[in-house]
Amino acid sequence: KTIYQYFSDKDELVDAVMDDEVSQTHTDCEFCKKNARDAIDEIFLTMEQIHEQFSQLNPMVLYDIEKFHPKAYSKFRSMKDDYLQQVVANNIKRGIKEELYRPDINVETMSRFRVETMMVAFSMAASAPTKYNLAAVARETMEHFLYGLATLKGYKLITKYKEEQIKKRSYYKTNKK
16 A cells, blocks of 8 residues: 555556666676676676576566566666667677687677577576576576687686685685574
8 A cells, every 4th residue: 555655556666666677787787897807707796796686586577577567578678688788798899808708709699699598597497496596597698608708818717707706605605604
């Protein structure tokens, strides 16, 4: 009852939540870009952000929004197809410039491919939620994509950052108890 003092109906509420999610995605992407040591670190920072978000997200929510709240879903699609594709393209260009990614990559094709494969995690987790964890599938597909972009120099950096990440997770698990 109280919530409808602020929103006229459920569509308006879902729309407002989607606006907030889109805004948060922009903030998270900018944070990762600005705080990254290089293009590969940007991806690792992004993986951490996604892991946090997706760990508590029901993969069915996106399908429900698509089915029942087309206006909010349109905002999601626009963010994915326009904004996120540009973020990925910029990361690829940065990685090529830093000689961490192969110079022969078709930036437009691969950025579109990456954005589309983001949805694979939702599909897998929604179709078999006890078998697939949304956050784990998202991490695995992103890491696979990253290895496909990498030069030998980039591959070595990926290995280094993975080791740092494992140590950090181990540290948090040990000190959380």
